[in-house]
Structures are given as C-alpha cells and as structure tokens.
Amino acid sequence: MDLKKIREELKKSSSPYKIIADFTYDWEYWISPDHSEFVYVSPSCKRITGYSAEEFIQNAGLFFEIIDPSYLDFVRKELNTPDCPWIFDYKIRTKDCLEKWVSHTFQNIYDANGNYLGRRGSIRDITERKNIELKLRQSEENLKDKTGELEELNRDLENSIQSEINRRRAKERMLIQQSKLASLGEMMGAIAHQWRQPLSTLSILVQGVAHRRRLNKLDDEYLNSFESESVRLMEFMSSTIDNFQNFFRKNKEKEFFDVCKAIENTISILSAQLESSFIKVRTEFPEKGCFVFGYRNEFMHVVMNIISNARNAILEKKPEEGFPGVIDVTVSVKEDFMLINFQDNGGGIDKNILDRIFEPFFTTGFYKKGTGIGLYMSKMIIEKDFSGTIDAVNNGNGALFRIKLKEMRNELKT
Numbered sequence: 001m002d003l004k005k006i007r008e009e010l011k012k013s014s015s016p017y018k019i020i021a022d023f024t025y026d027w028e029y030w031i032s033p034d035h036s037e038f039v040y041v042s043p044s045c046k047r048i049t050g051y052s053a054e055e056f057i058q059n060a061g062l063f064f065e066i067i068d069p070s071y072l073d074f075v076r077k078e079l080n081t082p083d084c085p086w087i088f089d090y091k092i093r094t095k096d097c098l099e100k101w102v103s104h105t106f107q108n109i110y111d112a113n114g115n116y117l118g119r120r121g122s123i124r125d126i127t128e129r130k131n132i133e134l135k136l137r138q139s140e141e142n143l144k145d146k147t148g149e150l151e152e153l154n155r156d157l158e159n160s161i162q163s164e165i166n167r168r169r170a171k172e173r174m175l176i177q178q179s180k181l182a183s184l185g186e187m188m189g190a191i192a193h194q195w196r197q198p199l200s201t202l203s204i205l206v207q208g209v210a211h212r213r214r215l216n217k218l219d220d221e222y223l224n225s226f227e228s229e230s231v232r233l234m235e236f237m238s239s240t241i242d243n244f245q246n247f248f249r250k251n252k253e254k255e256f257f258d259v260c261k262a263i264e265n266t267i268s269i270l271s272a273q274l275e276s277s278f279i280k281v282r283t284e285f286p287e288k289g290c291f292v293f294g295y296r297n298e299f300m301h302v303v304m305n306i307i308s309n310a311r312n313a314i315l316e317k318k319p320e321e322g323f324p325g326v327i328d329v330t331v332s333v334k335e336d337f338m339l340i341n342f343q344d345n346g347g348g349i350d351k352n353i354l355d356r357i358f359e360p361f362f363t364t365g366f367y368k369k370g371t372g373i374g375l376y377m378s379k380m381i382i383e384k385d386f387s388g389t390i391d392a393v394n395n396g397n398g399a400l401f402r403i404k405l406k407e408m409r410n411e412l413k414t
Helices: 003-013 015-021 044-049 053-058 069-079 127-214 220-248 259-276 296-317 374-385 409-413
Strands: 027-031 038-041 086-093 099-110 116-125 255-258 279-284 291-294 325-334 337-344 389-395 398-406
Touching (some): 027 044, 044 116, 069 086, 127 220, 255 259, 255 296, 259 296, 279 296, 291 398, 296 337, 296 374
Antiparallel strands (some): 086 099, 099 116
8 A cells, every 4th residue: 555545544544543643742653554754743743852743754764863873773673573562762862952761652553454554653751750760760879879888887886886885894894893802902901890809809818818827716617708708709700701701792683672781781891990980870761671672782882882981081081089970871762762871971072073973993082092993883883783873962061972772662562
C-alpha cells in the first residue's frame, strides 16, 4: 500500500485519533509502513523539540537527528524490536540545543484485513522526572558516603569509648586496691589502740605474779584471779581480731542489713582511737532501725572513711588534750528513703575546695593525713552499689556529710 493510500486510509479510519492527538500534551506520531515518512505528527512536538510538525513531515530523518548521539544506536535497536508495545527512555537535543529526556512508546498498526499501516508512537517529556531521579541518586550516593563516614566515626567512637572504659576500670581497680591498703592502715592503727590497754593490763598482771612469787604470797586464790582476768583480756583481744576480719571480709552477695547496727559496729572498731583523741561520738537512731539492700562491709568502709576524716579534722584544729571533739551521727527516715548525717566540730572545709573533695587523689587541709581516695571510693560505693547520693556542706563550726539511701523496710517485710 503506497503513502497516498495510507493517508486516505488514515483520513477514513483514524480521524477520531487525529482529533484527540492534536490536543494531547504528549508528542503523538504515525509513521509510514516503510518508516520513511511521517503520516501524522501532533503539534505537541514543537513544545518538546522546538521543531514544528511540518518540519518532521517534510524531513522524517529529523527524528534521528535530534537524538543524543550516545543514545542513537540504542533507539534504533529498540525501534526494531518486534514485540509491541514498547517503552524506552533516551536523551534528545532540541532546536535551541537544550538537552531533554523523553519517554518513547510505540505500537504497530494494522487494518481490518491485517495490512500493516505503520507505527503509531507517543513521546513524553520526562526531563523534570529524570532530574529529580538524578538528584535522588546523588542524594542516595551522598547519604551512602555520609553513612559510611558516620559508621567509621561510630567505630572510632566505640573504640575510643571502650578504651576509655578500660582505662577507667583499670584506674578504679587501682583506686580500690589503694583504698583497701589505706583502710588496712587505718585498721592497724585501730588494732594498736584496741590492744594497748589489755596488753598493758596483762603486763601488770604478769608482773604481779612475779612479785608475789618473790614474796612467797602466790596462793591459789590469786592464781585463779590471774587466770580468769587473763582469759577475759585475751578473749577481748581475740574478738577484736574477729571484728577486723569480718570488716575486711568481702560480701559475696547483696543483703538486707540494718544501717544503724553497721554504724555502731564501725564506731566500736574505731572507739579506742576516738577515745585516745578525746573525741566523743553521739548517735541518734530510730528505735526500729533502718534497712537497706547492699554490701554491708562496703557501707561500713564509707562510715569509717567519714568518721576518720572527721577525727583528722578535729585533731588538725585542736590537737591538744582536753579539746571536746564531737561527731554526731544521726539517722532519720523520710517517706521511702533515709538520711544519714555525720556532723563534726572540726572547723569545716575550705569553701575553695569543697566541690573537689570527692575527686580521686584530691588531698589537702584535713585530708593530708590520708591518700585522697577514701571519699572518692565512698562516693562510688554509695552511688553505684546503693543507688544513693552523698555530699558535704559546712554547717555551724564543722563539716556535715549527708548520705541519702532508699529505705527497704517494706521490701524486707515482703
């Protein structure tokens, strides 16, 4: 069928298509069976390419001339694909030398008798969509790059954090060991004070036995008295050792314990040192006691650190005999928590260092007799093991250390 007959056939059978195609937004076309001429080109081609429909009809080769050279072979191959309909995208260059993206759809057309009438196609301007897709891909690539950078930073940060955690753990282990050694020194001093009087008494008893033997007055009654008194003193010294051993024995598991009794036991261990320093400890506890959940011996370490610091502060202020050194220890319950206060009359803490006394290795003023880690370890124990708080303020003519813990009496009942 020649082009003239095709045009006549188009005019008869596709006038409805032409009427619609003339007003479509996309570029519609119908090309001859031998693909050498355009039978129809819609006016929208000019909006997309800059060329008019008449220019394409007069020069069918213009269709391939506007295709971007890098896509020309691809378009020819797609147009020769036997399967229809077919859709593909490519770039074109407009009459004004602008670069655009188009989406091309085509389909072979046949008449009622099966005669091939050519190819009908539709071309849509998708430049805006492609630009958005390009920006999206660039954003995805940038995001991928940034994600990679962020992951690398996270790995570096995790390594730095783990390194810092390991360093802090090593430092804490060292501090704990030093705290134990410092506590051991305190306990050795306490043992010396606790044993000094009974040893002196034993010495007098032994000398009395020797003296009576020289005078031939060593009778059974005196020997029995000597034996019973010696046994009593040695039992006292043995119980002192037991108390110190219990103090240093590490609790394997947390337990409910009475804070008031733990404070009394600690004061008992330090009693000889306090008495020799002319320091009186006054206590005020609730009648029913106060219970917490944690490690009993670690809490006693905290009490010992605070009382020892108070003793050193008092001795620093008035070391002479007869000074009425006082440490008041009070325990009170407020709703579901308890307050433990340690008030001394040692003159207080220099306000310039008050905020630093819980730092590790910080030692000045009345701390100069210690290692500077006792209060740091006390803060760690109260905050980590008991989930409580500890602070210090100046109050009256001395320092006030305050500990706040959760009261566990109700939990103990259940």
